[in-house]
Amino acid sequence: MxxxxxxxxxxxxxxxxxxxxxxxxxxxxxxxxxxxxxxxxxxxxxxxxxxxxxxxxxxxxxxxxxxxxxxxxxxxxxxxxxxxxxxxxxxxxxxxxxxxxxxxxxxxxxxxxxxxxxxxxxxxxxxxxxxxxxxxxxxxxxxxxxxxxxxxxxxxxxxxxxxxxxxxxxxxYSMAGEPFSASGYQAANSWAAQPAGERMLLVVNESWGVFQKPEINQAMLRSLVSSPKVSDFVLGELPFIGATVAGELRELCGLRPNHFNLKNVTTGFEDCLPNRLAALGYSTRSIHGAVGLMYDRIHWYPRAGFEKSTFFESQTWPQRCYSFPGACDSDLMKSVTEEFSQPGKRFVYWLTLNTHSIYDERDLLGVPADCLSFGLDEQSETCRSFRLQTQFFEILARLASDPSMKGVEVIVVGDHAPPIFNKHEKENYFVENKVSWVRFKIGG
Structure with missing residues (x-):
């Protein structure tokens, strides 16, 4: 025994x-x-x-x-x-x-x-x-x-x-058939028709939705809005329903996926924004903290026009984050500034990670937001999401202060509304099926 x-x-x-x-x-x-x-x-x-x-x-x-x-x-x-x-x-x-x-x-x-x-x-x-x-x-x-x-x-x-x-x-991921359809949703990004300048940063922000109370949205963005480096700040919202990769394809290609089996899809990416910009002489780079295998990004990013991609497996990172396993967004800032520190026309695409459901508290570097002042239960998913999003915009404000970012045009847009398991909680605090976006320019 x-x-x-x-x-x-x-x-x-x-x-x-x-x-x-x-x-x-x-x-x-x-x-x-x-x-x-x-x-x-x-x-x-x-x-x-x-x-x-x-x-x-x-x-x-x-x-x-x-x-x-x-x-x-x-x-x-x-x-x-x-x-x-x-x-x-x-x-x-x-x-x-x-x-x-x-x-x-x-x-x-x-x-x-x-x-x-x-x-x-x-x-x-x-x-x-x-x-x-x-x-x-x-x-x-x-x-x-x-x-x-x-x-x-x-x-x-x-x-x-x-x-x-x-x-x-x-x-x-094993389905076959036509991979794409027209998105059917408006994109926050309008650069495909007319690039905004020679240095552009597109950020698709994981699970960034729209709070019903405007004061919560304003508090989340306060560090970015108050930055002396940020000008021409515009805030808006868009309707959208779909997964993260659908939000990406909405912004990059004006498409939506019919399935997630994109590994062997070689056509349909010709009109994507990175391909258009590469044809205009831009250097194109994507940055994402998860492994490249997720949603087959390691396969379709180059076909969409990215000359270089940074994923979790691309290098050794100082730490690991938990909301979704991968590198921490705070550590990915270095990859962004590294790209913009080089001369010439540059387009950087950054897909964030740490604001992913279920909003793991281990990804909080501190306590950047007071949930109780807005009537949010400190133990709720909504509170954790609010804190992680506030933290991300503080990271973005620090990024804007880096000298290499001078003159960069920035668009930040949510991929989809934040998944909240408690339906009652979600209905009380969020506008259903909408994402937020901001546009701004980084000055000297």
């Missing part, structure tokens, strides 16, 4: 420790190892070894996908190519995981002993009961394949992977 308990708790301990160390979500007990343990103490122990291999691989993949989100399982090989230049911490985590797994296999093979089945079956059924109760009570899930926010006592990683990969969102 001792071996039975070891075979359950040792692998769970290893992976839970790694998850906690990396700030990731994972159930305390992975039920898959209970099944492994049951098989290992019977005459069918070789099936237990096979299931153990599968359970370990899935456990590792679900942790990896919370740091480097990928849509297709084959994309793991692309990410593995960046391991040599990854931070030493990630390299060490991989080594620890590999040696831990090898140690588990050695221990299982050397010390496997037959046990009594009755207590084993009792434990298995209790675990199943806990899983069923947690699944029944958890009617407000906020888990995604790239973020486990609800940490259960017992759950199955194999079942979680199956459910995540069977979702309509993931399935849309």
């Amino acid at each position: 001792r071996f039975f308990w070891i075979s359950i708790f040792v692998p769970n301990l290893v992976f839970f420790f790694m998850a906690d160390l990396l700030g990731l979500g994972r159930s305390i007990i992975n039920f898959d190892y209970v099944l492994v343990a049951c098989l290992l103490v019977t005459r069918f122990f070789w099936f237990g070894y096979i299931l153990l291999v599968l359970a370990v691989l899935v456990d590792a993949l679900l942790l990896i996908s919370q740091v480097f989100p990928f849509m297709r399982l084959g994309d793991v090989f692309y990410l593995a190519g960046f391991l040599p230049q990854a931070p030493a911490f990630y390299q060490l985590a991989v080594l620890v995981a590999v040696f831990s797994v090898l140690g588990l296999f050695y221990g299982f093979h050397r010390y496997r002993l037959d046990g009594k089945l009755l207590p084993i079956l009792v434990f298995m059924n209790v675990s199943l009961g806990v899983m069923a109760i947690e699944g029944y009570e958890a009617d407000a899930r906020v888990n995604r394949f790239w973020r486990v926010a609800d940490v259960d006592l017992v759950n199955s990683q194999l079942l979680y992977l199956y459910n995540a990969r069977s979702s309509g969102f993931i399935q849309s």
